[in-house]
Amino acid sequence: MIVSYQKVFEGLQTAHEVTLNKQLKKRRLNSIVDILQDRKNKSHTTKGWRRLRTVRKCLDSFKPYERTKMQKRFHDSFLQATAAHLFADDVDVDLARVMKQNKWKHLKQQCLAMTPRRFGKTMSVGMFCAAYLYSVENAEIAIFSTGRRASQKLLELIHSLICKLPGGRERIAKYNAEILNMRNYDGSYGQSKLSSYPRYVALQSFFYVILSNNIFLAMPKRCVV
Numbered sequence: 001m002i003v004s005y006q007k008v009f010e011g012l013q014t015a016h017e018v019t020l021n022k023q024l025k026k027r028r029l030n031s032i033v034d035i036l037q038d039r040k041n042k043s044h045t046t047k048g049w050r051r052l053r054t055v056r057k058c059l060d061s062f063k064p065y066e067r068t069k070m071q072k073r074f075h076d077s078f079l080q081a082t083a084a085h086l087f088a089d090d091v092d093v094d095l096a097r098v099m100k101q102n103k104w105k106h107l108k109q110q111c112l113a114m115t116p117r118r119f120g121k122t123m124s125v126g127m128f129c130a131a132y133l134y135s136v137e138n139a140e141i142a143i144f145s146t147g148r149r150a151s152q153k154l155l156e157l158i159h160s161l162i163c164k165l166p167g168g169r170e171r172i173a174k175y176n177a178e179i180l181n182m183r184n185y186d187g188s189y190g191q192s193k194l195s196s197y198p199r200y201v202a203l204q205s206f207f208y209v210i211l212s213n214n215i216f217l218a219m220p221k222r223c224v225v
Contacts, residue, residue, distance in 0.1 A: 062161050062164050065123070068120055070120060071124045074128070136185070137192065138190045141193070152196070155177070159180055180193075
């Protein structure tokens with residue numbers, strides 16, 4: 001009498017293959033979840049997100065100055081206009097996610113702020129330029145003020161605000177009546193540069209702030225009603 005175990009063997013093989021397929025599917029699912037989680041975590045540790053967090057932290061660190069609600073709106077609009085430059089060094093940046101998380105509707109690289117006098121426009125420009133120069137590597141900022149005295153006063157304000165930040169005074173590489181250069185935040189080669197100039201005749205009612213990549217901010221000195 002011949003005893004055959006072929007059917008038993010085939011049944012065991014089929015059961016083993018089913019178990020193996022379940023394990024492979026589980027591993028594949030875990031791998032996808034891990035990849036998505038890594039991307040999520042990585043997205044908040046890139047240079048762009050670090051710059052954005054550092055700028056915002058600096059804006060709240062200029063003690064004893066406290067920003068008004070209007071100045072916070074100015075600065076949020078400035079960050080919105082400069083987001084493309086803040087994230088320029090990130091290879092796989094998701095700008096749609098940047099807009100969603102910051103509640104921005106667009107990333108146009110210009111901003112016009114108009115208010116009456118005494119709404120803190122000059123201080124807003126000084127605080128933002130100081131925070132931007134401190135936080136962003138190899139940035140270039142040009143400010144055109146309403147006159148030579150105003151230009152020098154604004155540069156002095158920016159210098160004094162930078163000195164309030166941790167290590168700010170030590171990082172200043174060059175400072176005179178028109179130029180303020182700072183060594184890069186991350187210690188890399190290069191400097192962030194700010195130039196403050198008196199206005200042209202046609203620009204006598206405005207602060208013009210021009211940053212890297214032709215980002216354009218305009219701050220009227222007065223609003224005619």
